[in-house]
Amino acid sequence: MKEHTEVTIYDIAKKLNLxxxxxxxxxxxxxxxxxxxxxxxxxxxxxMGYRPNNLAASLRxxxxxxxxxxxxxxxQPFLASLISGIEITAKKAGYNVIIVQSHxxxxxxxxxxxxLYNNRVSGIICSLAMETKDTSxxxxxxxxxxxxxxxxxxxxxxxxTYKVIIDNYNAxxxxxxxxxxxxxxxxAHLAAGSEFSIYYERKKGYLDALKEFNxxxxxxxxxxxxxxxxxxxARATNKLLDLKNPPDGIFxxxxxxxxxxxxxxxxxxxxxxxxxxxxxxNNDPISQIIEPHxxxxxxxxxxxxxxxxxxxxxxxxxxxxxxxxETRVLNTEVIIRxxxxxx
Amino acid sequence: MKEHTEVTIYDIAKKLNLxxxxxxxxxxxxxxxxxxxxxxxxxxxxxMGYRPNNLAASLRxxxxxxxxxxxxxxxQPFLASLISGIEITAKKAGYNVIIVQSHxxxxxxxxxxxxLYNNRVSGIICSLAMETKDTSxxxxxxxxxxxxxxxxxxxxxxxxTYKVIIDNYNAxxxxxxxxxxxxxxxxAHLAAGSEFSIYYERKKGYLDALKEFNxxxxxxxxxxxxxxxxxxxARATNKLLDLKNPPDGIFxxxxxxxxxxxxxxxxxxxxxxxxxxxxxxNNDPISQIIEPHxxxxxxxxxxxxxxxxxxxxxxxxxxxxxxxxETRVLNTEVIIRxxxxxx
DNA sequence: TTGTAGGCGTTATCAT
DNA sequence: ATGATAACGCCTACAA
Numbered sequence: 001m002k003e004h005t006e007v008t009i010y011d012i013a014k015k016l017n018l019x020x021x022x023x024x025x026x027x028x029x030x031x032x033x034x035x036x037x038x039x040x041x042x043x044x045x046x047x048m049g050y051r052p053n054n055l056a057a058s059l060r061x062x063x064x065x066x067x068x069x070x071x072x073x074x075x076q077p078f079l080a081s082l083i084s085g086i087e088i089t090a091k092k093a094g095y096n097v098i099i100v101q102s103h104x105x106x107x108x109x110x111x112x113x114x115x116l117y118n119n120r121v122s123g124i125i126c127s128l129a130m131e132t133k134d135t136s137x138x139x140x141x142x143x144x145x146x147x148x149x150x151x152x153x154x155x156x157x158x159x160x161t162y163k164v165i166i167d168n169y170n171a172x173x174x175x176x177x178x179x180x181x182x183x184x185x186x187x188a189h190l191a192a193g194s195e196f197s198i199y200y201e202r203k204k205g206y207l208d209a210l211k212e213f214n215x216x217x218x219x220x221x222x223x224x225x226x227x228x229x230x231x232x233x234a235r236a237t238n239k240l241l242d243l244k245n246p247p248d249g250i251f252x253x254x255x256x257x258x259x260x261x262x263x264x265x266x267x268x269x270x271x272x273x274x275x276x277x278x279x280x281x282n283n284d285p286i287s288q289i290i291e292p293h294x295x296x297x298x299x300x301x302x303x304x305x306x307x308x309x310x311x312x313x314x315x316x317x318x319x320x321x322x323x324x325x326e327t328r329v330l331n332t333e334v335i336i337r338x339x340x341x342x343x
Numbered sequence: 344m345k346e347h348t349e350v351t352i353y354d355i356a357k358k359l360n361l362x363x364x365x366x367x368x369x370x371x372x373x374x375x376x377x378x379x380x381x382x383x384x385x386x387x388x389x390x391m392g393y394r395p396n397n398l399a400a401s402l403r404x405x406x407x408x409x410x411x412x413x414x415x416x417x418x419q420p421f422l423a424s425l426i427s428g429i430e431i432t433a434k435k436a437g438y439n440v441i442i443v444q445s446h447x448x449x450x451x452x453x454x455x456x457x458x459l460y461n462n463r464v465s466g467i468i469c470s471l472a473m474e475t476k477d478t479s480x481x482x483x484x485x486x487x488x489x490x491x492x493x494x495x496x497x498x499x500x501x502x503x504t505y506k507v508i509i510d511n512y513n514a515x516x517x518x519x520x521x522x523x524x525x526x527x528x529x530x531a532h533l534a535a536g537s538e539f540s541i542y543y544e545r546k547k548g549y550l551d552a553l554k555e556f557n558x559x560x561x562x563x564x565x566x567x568x569x570x571x572x573x574x575x576x577a578r579a580t581n582k583l584l585d586l587k588n589p590p591d592g593i594f595x596x597x598x599x600x601x602x603x604x605x606x607x608x609x610x611x612x613x614x615x616x617x618x619x620x621x622x623x624x625n626n627d628p629i630s631q632i633i634e635p636h637x638x639x640x641x642x643x644x645x646x647x648x649x650x651x652x653x654x655x656x657x658x659x660x661x662x663x664x665x666x667x668x669e670t671r672v673l674n675t676e677v678i679i680r681x682x683x684x685x686x
Numbered sequence: 687t688t689g690t691a692g693g694c695g696t697t698a699t700c701a702t
Numbered sequence: 703a704t705g706a707t708a709a710c711g712c713c714t715a716c717a718a
Binding site for chain 2: 051052053054055056058059064066073074075077080081083084087088091096097098099100101114115117118119120140259263285286289290291
Binding site: 019022032037060 | 687688691693694695
């Protein structure tokens, strides 16, 4: 078997009696190199089977053309489309994407941040792990002037970085208001996440909508979940429907939860939406499969990914780093389907 | 703002009056270095805020500890869990994962293969684009002795590489046999993909099952699809149900298709499974949301990802590359749900 | 328009 | 157990 040896710009230089610098420039269409030389070099490179070594180039230039993406998981439709949006945008600009999953573990996140740094990614896009309260492990990137964008699950205000989010408070408000508009008087909420999460924002929107329309806020209508699963939501929904005075509407801050609520209600012979109107969140595929189809709030994953990547690319281009980091807030929409149409 | 300067092993060496080689070894717990020195080095490194530069290490050692993953898309539950399986396994071994999407374009795939090579990935895991017929663009990796594993959508026999697949023929056979066992006599098939795809294998299994049980193979019961979408499947199902002699069972080689078939039948007042039994493929989340729940074939994405990554890692470890590349065939199972229970 | 030469940060090889 | 030194492949001032 023939030994494989890498063809380098040095080999091309030797063959053409040129300097490596000329080769290097020619391969990048540097303006100072004559067209003739450029063509000749490219042709020879092709013939010799030359393949640029990005590692060497990155080491020298200190530019890796790689974006690190750190997410809780990729096995959620919303996050998968987020990644897809990032990948497409990055690729267009000639960037690669390294993807790592924290599995919602704080410790995991810290390690992965280190690892991404060690790979000298050009920028990093992150959605925080559920467990994460403190974000000092990202200081690394700030100190080294590496663009950092948080998306979806972002840190608290005080941390000055780029953010790409939706207005979770407003979305929760809109979802609840929609149920109210359908005549719901006792609207329940499945409360997920911790006090510092996007779910908390959605809950605040829910609460404020109730207040605004003079509907009572009742503790028994707000059930805490231990996780975003069908099972937890089923447990919670059963609890709600067991009440003396059960709800006539549910705002579920995730489609899995909303779907589970519907399944649960149906099993008990409770009619959706007549007896119980339900609205979810995310517009996952399952929302259009469940019967009745689940009303929901759009969560523009792909656009958020695109926006995040664009911010990274823009920041890399502009030498002067602005001290005030923008926060992009993308729009959400209420999608009304059968699960909540009562009028 | 203070200028950021990288701390290198050279800086540590100077501070401790040691050679860079000693530092390098100490940081990797090389056995020839005394425990005292190792501790001292690590402590100082920590204090100085040293961060290893993987790029430099990779350039020198010619080992990137990165696995390239090339897939049609990541926005499919099956492929997302495939990636997840790869990522988890790779991470355990200290490897990173670069993910790129071909979007089923042959040209895109060729470019991405080049790009991954230029990044000198340690290994590559690929599921072929729908368009891809010829796989000569992967020769690059074979010539450079880079482990290459195809998964799910793999090239034809003649290409001697590692493969991780399920037995699509057998799965199609099992799915069809199950419908037969439920008393179906006229079983239709939604035919997706090209002649060289996994879908074709599933179809062959379907055909052979019919043959084995002496059921007639009728062209009108096999409808070609132009894509794996709800719409295409709806079109096909309507066509089938419009027949003078409509089918009493459908084998859909994907859950989206099966779900669409059920929705379609329900709209027309056709009872599933009594009038029409349906079985899908993949065990996607939607299969458990649709009413009635969709029978399906498991497609072990996560395990396939894990297996693929393991092969890469194993191959990287063993110096001697075996000339015969193994093909791992993972098990599938029939999951029987309401959509096909007629007995 | 092209060439020279040094360095990016690490690891490998050969010495000591 | 530790050191000295040369690569790895490319880029980029500076020179010509």
